[in-house]
């Protein structure tokens with residue numbers, strides 16, 4: 421299993437304009453309260469990574485109660501609205517519309533160069549390294565994956581691309597080489613047509629259960645096929661330092677944060693083998709420093725002050741590289757391959 425260091429892979433939130441981002445967070449908070457505060461239809465879930473029922477309280481965020489799994493150390497929202505409500509949120513809510521129409525539009529250019537193109541290269545390199553067949557079927561179920569599939573279509577002629585995210589039908593994908601076939605529900609990937617490559621950007625943090633989601637994909641991804649996925653991780657330095665103050669942790673987009681070890685354990689002995697597991701998050705340090713400056717009344721650990729207060733640019737780069745090499749950044753990407761035959 422390889423770990424890649426110093427690559428340009430960043431969380432969406434890092435390139436969004438701050439004032440619109442603040443507006444979006446306010447909207448999310450208000451909409452959660454008005455839609456779900458008095459709802460009795462909330463469900464308790466076991467750990468979405470290892471299914472353990474044993475967990476400890478972590479923190480509350482926008483009314484969602486997050487816990488930490490005692491076994492695999494995932495952080496997850498233990499009580500959730502039902503699937504249809506979450507589907508409504510992701511496809512119809514004012515917050516989701518604001519994200520799509522305002523934030524994605526405003527940041528489209530920097531998103532393309534800083535996120536989409538590097539990601540497309542990662543996927544294309546992975547395909548040429550891991551898949552030897554000639555005509556390849558690729559299915560994208562990412563949230564807001566439109567720009568990514570367009571870049572992929574522009575770079576490849578032997579890949580048949582289908583955009584199957586739950587929001588694909590709303591995206592303006594112009595490439596004639598991309599077929600649109602939206603999934604009606606993110607938690608039902610088993611109905612997808614067979615594919616060689618599956619891309620799931622920002623999906624694992626939103627599904628009901630990562631373990632069963634991967635089990636469903638065994639019927640979709642052909643033997644020898646690969647899955648490219650990203651998700652925030654609980655074991656990252658930023659999340660561990662900032663906890664509920666982490667600016668990137670916003671429900672109901674980030675309901676599941678597996679730990680790096682939890683991901684490794686999830687796939688060991690399964691139908692999948694991990695080809696790459698990296699935490700290329702680049703902004704853990706900046707994010708912690710910003711939050712420490714903003715919330716001066718919080719009693720931050722002395723060790724954080726000692727480590728970060730006088731860290732210069734070079735120090736930030738070196739420490740970021742260290743975090744990446746030890747898989748300790750807060751944003752992970754993973755490539756897994758479906759084992760051809762069970763050994």
Ligand SMILES: [Zn+2]
Pocket residue numbers: 467468469470471472489490491492493494682
């Ligand atoms: Zn667990």
